[in-house]
Amino acid sequence: MELRKFTDKGLEQFRGYLHKLGEGSPAELPLHLLTDPEFSKPMRGGVQLEHAQFVSRLDLARFLDQTFEELPERPDKLVNDVHLWSWMSLFYFDQVCPANDNGRRKPGRDYRHIPEPGYPNGHRHLMVGPYLVYTVYGWGDELSKLLLQTALSIESHFHHQVATRQSFITNRGIMEALHILYYDDAHNKPKRGPIMNKNASGSLYRFIDVIQQLDVTYDLYSMSGPEIVSLLPTEFTHWLDKQLKLQTQI
Amino acid sequence: MIRKINFTGRKKIKRTNVRVDILRDAEGRRFFNLHVDLSDLRLPANAHIYAEAYHRTAYQRYDFGNLSNQKSPEDRRLNRFSGSTIPLFRVKVVDRTSAHGRILAALDKIRPESVDSEPAGSHSLLFVEYDDLGNKIWQLDLDGDWPVLKLNQKVDEISLVASSDHRFFALVYPEVFRQVLTKIVIEDEHTDSDCDDDWPSLWLKLARQLPGMGDPPASKGEQESWIDNATEAFSAKFDVLAKFNQALQELQ
Numbered sequence: 001m002e003l004r005k006f007t008d009k010g011l012e013q014f015r016g017y018l019h020k021l022g023e024g025s026p027a028e029l030p031l032h033l034l035t036d037p038e039f040s041k042p043m044r045g046g047v048q049l050e051h052a053q054f055v056s057r058l059d060l061a062r063f064l065d066q067t068f069e070e071l072p073e074r075p076d077k078l079v080n081d082v083h084l085w086s087w088m089s090l091f092y093f094d095q096v097c098p099a100n101d102n103g104r105r106k107p108g109r110d111y112r113h114i115p116e117p118g119y120p121n122g123h124r125h126l127m128v129g130p131y132l133v134y135t136v137y138g139w140g141d142e143l144s145k146l147l148l149q150t151a152l153s154i155e156s157h158f159h160h161q162v163a164t165r166q167s168f169i170t171n172r173g174i175m176e177a178l179h180i181l182y183y184d185d186a187h188n189k190p191k192r193g194p195i196m197n198k199n200a201s202g203s204l205y206r207f208i209d210v211i212q213q214l215d216v217t218y219d220l221y222s223m224s225g226p227e228i229v230s231l232l233p234t235e236f237t238h239w240l241d242k243q244l245k246l247q248t249q250i
Numbered sequence: 251m252i253r254k255i256n257f258t259g260r261k262k263i264k265r266t267n268v269r270v271d272i273l274r275d276a277e278g279r280r281f282f283n284l285h286v287d288l289s290d291l292r293l294p295a296n297a298h299i300y301a302e303a304y305h306r307t308a309y310q311r312y313d314f315g316n317l318s319n320q321k322s323p324e325d326r327r328l329n330r331f332s333g334s335t336i337p338l339f340r341v342k343v344v345d346r347t348s349a350h351g352r353i354l355a356a357l358d359k360i361r362p363e364s365v366d367s368e369p370a371g372s373h374s375l376l377f378v379e380y381d382d383l384g385n386k387i388w389q390l391d392l393d394g395d396w397p398v399l400k401l402n403q404k405v406d407e408i409s410l411v412a413s414s415d416h417r418f419f420a421l422v423y424p425e426v427f428r429q430v431l432t433k434i435v436i437e438d439e440h441t442d443s444d445c446d447d448d449w450p451s452l453w454l455k456l457a458r459q460l461p462g463m464g465d466p467p468a469s470k471g472e473q474e475s476w477i478d479n480a481t482e483a484f485s486a487k488f489d490v491l492a493k494f495n496q497a498l499q500e501l502q
Binding site (some may be wrong): 054076077079080082115117118119120122132137166170181216218219221222223227230231246 | 300303304306308309311325330331342344346349350351352353369382391393394439462
């Protein structure tokens with residue numbers, strides 16, 4: 001199908017649908033909004049969109065990165081196009097808001113499906129969020145992994161905590177440090193534990209607190225991931241693999 | 251009372267010693283000029299100067315050399331910011347002689363003095379941005395780096411309405427004033443107007459200088475009525491009621 005965007009009317013119809021779902025109504029998916037010229041119109045660029053199945057938000061981000069490359073608009077402008085991303089949400093609604101065993105869908109807050117650009121909820125749209133991390137911030141395959149490992153309908157704690165903090169998500173050194181500490185490269189998935197307990201030593205939440213303290217004293221933007229890790233207190237050491245532990249001790 | 255105490259030994263660059271201007275090159279691309287005077291801080295000559303521009307999700311960093319050889323980078327374009335966005339700036343002086351770059355002096359939340367050679371209201375307490383707000387006319391954003399009054403870009407002549415329509419002023423600005431003070435005093439528990447020149451202190455100074463107003467009380471119970479009184483004093487100072495009535499009469 002050609003890539004389209006909602007008109008104002010289409011957007012309001014989609015919002016109405018989300019509200020009905022939120023009230024528990026088993027309303028039918030309004031798929032006609034995707035193609036009816038009263039409710040949507042084609043994007044410039046003649047991009048064709050496929051009904052692909054994505055195994056993770058990272059998988060989606062890769063797809064969006066390649067697909068939207070053909071559009072004339074720059075990525076940082078595209079992310080503010082509420083009508084486009086809302087249309088995208090409806091197009092992939094079975095993946096961003098799948099029905100449960102009882103056939104019910106639970107859409108959650110509107111901003112998960114209709115973006116609210118900017119702080120504090122811009123990154124929480126289920127399609128914009130991965131695109132921001134992968135393409136706009138430019139973290140690509142390697143450094144996006146930790147934040148985008150979940151299914152399309154789930155925003156991970158890693159994403160929620162990191163993407164909301166401009167000084168974290170824009171800083172390569174911090175993104176590398178997060179990867180070094182909390183990503184299990186051997187099994188290609190986030191390590192278990194750092195988000196389980198807010199007060200646990202070495203947790204993601206402690207990492208955020210400690211980095212915010214270090215940011216007052218050190219120019220973290222000029223530091224690499226390993227350099228930032230070497231500044232962290234010992235409570236984070238147990239997340240490091242053996243080789244890195246040795247290096248930091250030396 | 252929450253006071254900010256500097257434990258880091260980091261020096262503060264005076265706001266009056268920094269000036270940022272946003273301009274356009276021959277191809278219409280935006281870039282910035284930075285002038286920073288650090289002569290009063292006694293910093294080492296080999297310390298590096300960095301400028302950082304930021305707004306929401308966008309961030310760019312520029313190397314201005316070291317103190318003994320301060321030079322503007324050739325590429326000072328603001329190409330990661332969309333056209334209408336006015337980023338804030340941060341200046342850092344960093345000691346790079348050790349393994350970890352230590353910040354020796356810094357100044358944050360610097361507003362440009364001018365944009366396209368027009369004054370940008372760098373000392374404004376409230377910035378204005380235009381956005382798609384759905385069916386809302388205005389919205390106050392207190393979650394960013396500086397208070398922003400967002401106006402719905404889909405409203406006809408919203409810029410003119412917001413700047414010159416007395417009805418808009420009367421209905422919106424006292425409420426903006428109340429919400430800002432509530433955020434500062436009650437939510438953030440910041441009651442010290444002499445603390446620094448960040449926006450909460452500047453707004454508290456404004457409130458304190460209104461007729462009949464003093465410092466905000468420390469007691470939670472009295473803070474709400476202090477905010478009420480400040481909002482009333484603000485409305486009185488700007489003659490809100492009379493101007494609102496006059497605007498209504500002009501309609502008839």
